[in-house]
Each structure stands twice: as C-alpha cells, then as structure tokens.
Amino acid sequence: MKLPPPIPFRPDDPDLAQRLRGLSASRGIYLLTLTGAKPHLGWSVHLSRRLSRLLVSSYPGSGAERSGLSEKIVNVLCWPTGSRLESSLLLYELTRQHFSEDYRKELRLRMPWFVRLKTNDPFPLLETINRVAQKGVEVYGPFRTRDAAQAYQQQVEGVFQIRRCSEALLPHTGHPGCIYGEMNQCMRPCQCAVSGAEYASEARRVSEFLATNGRSSLAALTAARDRASEQMEFEHASQIQKRIEKLEAAAKTRDEVVRDAAGFHGVALTNSARPLEFRLWPMVAGRWQEPVVLDFSVERSGSGSLDSEIRAQLAKIFAEPDADGNALEHLALFSRWYYSSWRDGSWFPFRTVADLNYRRLVREISKMAEASRVSARSS
Numbered sequence: 001m002k003l004p005p006p007i008p009f010r011p012d013d014p015d016l017a018q019r020l021r022g023l024s025a026s027r028g029i030y031l032l033t034l035t036g037a038k039p040h041l042g043w044s045v046h047l048s049r050r051l052s053r054l055l056v057s058s059y060p061g062s063g064a065e066r067s068g069l070s071e072k073i074v075n076v077l078c079w080p081t082g083s084r085l086e087s088s089l090l091l092y093e094l095t096r097q098h099f100s101e102d103y104r105k106e107l108r109l110r111m112p113w114f115v116r117l118k119t120n121d122p123f124p125l126l127e128t129i130n131r132v133a134q135k136g137v138e139v140y141g142p143f144r145t146r147d148a149a150q151a152y153q154q155q156v157e158g159v160f161q162i163r164r165c166s167e168a169l170l171p172h173t174g175h176p177g178c179i180y181g182e183m184n185q186c187m188r189p190c191q192c193a194v195s196g197a198e199y200a201s202e203a204r205r206v207s208e209f210l211a212t213n214g215r216s217s218l219a220a221l222t223a224a225r226d227r228a229s230e231q232m233e234f235e236h237a238s239q240i241q242k243r244i245e246k247l248e249a250a251a252k253t254r255d256e257v258v259r260d261a262a263g264f265h266g267v268a269l270t271n272s273a274r275p276l277e278f279r280l281w282p283m284v285a286g287r288w289q290e291p292v293v294l295d296f297s298v299e300r301s302g303s304g305s306l307d308s309e310i311r312a313q314l315a316k317i318f319a320e321p322d323a324d325g326n327a328l329e330h331l332a333l334f335s336r337w338y339y340s341s342w343r344d345g346s347w348f349p350f351r352t353v354a355d356l357n358y359r360r361l362v363r364e365i366s367k368m369a370e371a372s373r374v375s376a377r378s379s
Helices: 016-021 047-055 084-098 103-107 146-159 196-212 215-230 234-252 303-319 327-338 358-378
Strands: 007-009 028-034 040-044 073-080 113-117 126-129 139-143 265-271 277-284 292-295 346-350
Touching (some): 028 047, 028 084, 126 146, 196 215, 215 234, 346 358
Antiparallel strands (some): 028 040, 028 073, 265 277
16 A cells, blocks of 8 residues: 655644644644654544644643643644544555565564365365465465364364364274274374275365355265255155254354455455545455545536446556565454454455455445445534
C-alpha cells in the first residue's frame, strides 16, 4: 500500500488550535517527531481531539497556547482514515518504515494459524502451523485462533484414517503402533498393515476434503446414500448417512472465510474519510493491493456503470497484482480485522474475479451511499 500524502502541523503554529478543529471528526494515524527520542506513532478514533490534547494547552486562559508535551515535538504528520481496516494497513506501512527492525513487536502482530496436509512426508499427515509453507504445498487458513485450527485438524483426522503421530516412520511388522491403530482410526502404516499406495489414496481423499471443505465428498456420499435407499439397502444407506454426519460435523468447525492461502482472494468494502466516498481493498493470493476509490459526490448514471467500473478496475489489479508484500503478515492484518468485534465494512471472497458477486457488491455500495446522503442531509 502506498502511503497517501499526510497533513502536516507545526507545534509553534499560532493558528494550530483552529487548524486542528478544522480536521474532520474521523479516526486516523499520527506521527510525532520528538527532540532526542524516537518518533511516536499512534492512532485514534477521533484524530482532531487526540491531537488537540497532545499539542494544545488545556488551560487557554493561562496564556500558554502550547501544551507541555508539545515543547518536545518538532513536527506532526497525520492521515485521516475512514475505517479500522484502512487505519490498520496504514499503521502497518508506517511502522515498517519507522521501526524496521522490530515492527512486528511494535504492532503486536500475531501470525495467523493454518492447517496443511504434509505431503512431502512419505506418509502424509495433518499439522497446524503459523507460517506459509513453500510453493506447491496447500495451506488452509487463516483460522480465528490456534485452538480453532487444531479443532478442525482433529475433526478431519476423526473422519479419515491417516496417521496422527509426527515421527519419521520406519514401517516394520514389529512396530508397537498406537492407540488410534488399536481403535481402527488409523491405517497403521507403521506396522505395514497397508501398502504405500493404499495410504496415499486415503491422503488424497483428505486433500480433496480440505480443498472444498467436504463439499465434493458430501455430494458423492449423498448420491450413494440415495441409490442405496432406492435399492432397499437400508442398512448400507444408514452407514453412509453416519459418515455424512461425521463429514458435516468436521466441515462446520471451519470458518467460511478459510481457504487455500495461495488462492486467498477477495475484496473488502469500507467507508472513506471523505463523505460519499468508499474504498475497495482487493486481496490477491493473501496480499493486500492498492485500494479502489469510489467517489459518489458526483451523481452517477446508474448501477450498471458502477458495475462496469468495478469490473474494469479489479480486472486490471488481478491481471498484474503486486506480489512484493509479505503474505503471512498481510493475512495477519486480515485476521485482526475480519475476526475482530470492531470489524467495519464487508468482505467479498472469490476464487477468480469472474466469481465475485458483483450484484451483491454494487447493492451494498449503493446502500452505503444512500445512508451517507441521508446522514449528510440530516446534519
């Protein structure tokens, strides 16, 4: 994300109080350059009020217009923002710029959690990780928490018979095995109970389940259950139904937003700091892109033209996406926003640009624009 031009202030400006009151009553980021100390970077839900407290004296009648803290401040830069998401992305870029060595610590940025099938092992197994693996390995996330990722992993392991041990297996008939093998919940490759090809077939079924969160498996099993019922094979149909219920229970433990990190595409819709202006924040392969600004201060010809404008701008971004960002950190910022109680805006996920629900997106933008107009008229 490119940093927009800041609004500068000088602490010794005689018109400082008046200029600060002229700031829009919105949230934003501010950067204070201090004498003999490292810069101070902060954010506020009411930027004008925060800067007034920092820079202007609380006792104007005393004749001292500047606050005590402002004596140490050399320069002030601020960036009004229209949403928590914009504040988070802007704060991330500024922190990386001014605290390059320990910016993650400054941001308290926690890496998100993922579930992956460790296919580079001769006997693949599921594992929970908080990193994006090498290319070609499917990693699913981000999950809300580590516990949520582990719960999903355990549910999937309960449906399929892949191993749960993490040791490097050296199969032989004298291997002691484990409790899961005794309960018939593992194919026991360690004891040579199955061939490598048979175990690989089960691992492929797990991979297919992860890719669609069970939708492909459920469709096949539902068809098989219906055929068994039509042929009066009710016992077989009952067995299939039990497996369907186990698959559905496993699928429900995964948040709808979770998908393959390499194909994590979507668009966030938020307000802007300016009235009747909105922003689309595209994400391509887990990396945030430059926002698309939609200005409704000028009347448009209709939703059709808006639809065409959005399609054209998003197609251009997805044709040549910016791949320089750190996908893990960008997904961490996404998780902080999406899973938070203070999330503002809407998220529209998709696999390809053509799959985006443009009708729903345009309808949501139009609704926000109408609400903004009503608010402007009432004020």
